[in-house]
Amino acid sequence: MVGKTDKADAAQDALAQEFVQFSVDSGVLRFGEFKTKAGRMSPYFFNSGLFDDGAKLGRLAAFYAKRLLASGIEFDMVFGPAYKGIPLGAAVAIELARLGRNVPFAYNRKEAKAHGEGGSLVGAPLKGRVLIVDDVMSAGTAVRESIAIIQAAGATAHAVAIALDRQEMATENGQDVPHSAVQYVRDTLGLQVCAIAKLADLLQYLALHGKDGLGAHHAAVLAYRQRYGVDQGTM
Structure with a gap:
């Protein structure tokens, strides 16, 4: 019998x-074959910049939004770090509002603006528990920068939402x-992390689609996981 947790x-x-x-x-x-920021040769590459039209x-x-709402993570607003996080955060805030969870949204500029309203922050004031939205995490550098910005504004960096958890050693x-x-x-910075999918999910996908021509990549991705992978539990 499948219990409530199993169904979830x-x-x-x-x-x-x-x-x-x-x-x-x-x-x-x-x-x-793709070279990562860490200098590794990876058998797969995830480029979120290619979600490049309105429908995608x-x-x-x-x-x-579905993953966040299912996670139970509580947050008061969304923050999109420059640059990839800006359109991601804005789009997520719009979708959350469409689903009945309307929250403020803000983002930062890489270069502070000296005219007009000035400063490096745009959008709603940073307040309360802030959710950072980005695509992937390679070293956590972007998150640390976001935390510094959020804390400087008097708010609390509470959680991070990413598209893909590579589940590999930093x-x-x-x-x-x-x-x-x-x-x-x-574990070190104390933020909750929510990922739409993980490398384990990618491996499962490749195993299930062997007849589609993608199964040939399963062995390479599995070998990469065995060499560089870590066990962890994102939400």
Whole structure:
């Protein structure tokens, strides 16, 4: 018999699988050989910049919103860090409002504005528990920068929402460390982390689509996971 928790997990898995399929169909998730920021050769590449039209961005925001609402994470507003986080955060705020969860939204500029309203922040004042929306985390650097901005405004950085959790070791000073960027943000910085999908979901997708020509990439992605992967639990 499937219990309430099992049903919730199954629903989340279904959402993750749908998201991976959407990413493949959109050309956002590609397979081959790609060099990461850490200097590793990865058998897959996730480029959220290719969610590049209104329909794709709207559907992406729907995935974020569904995962966030299902997670139970409480937050008072959305913050989109420059640059990729700006359209992501705005789109997620719009979708949340459409689903009945209307919250303020703000973002930062990389360069402070010296005229007009001035400053580096745009949108609603940063207040309360702030949700940071971004695409992926490689080292947690962008999150630390966002936390500094949020704290300087007197608000609390409370949680982070990302599209894909790569579930792999981060690097410090060019060396692999035994934790991921997500684990660092969650366990050291104390923020909750919510991901639409994880590398484990991608592996499951490849295993299920062996007859579609994608199964050939499963072995390479699994080997990468076995070499660089970490076990962790994003929501």
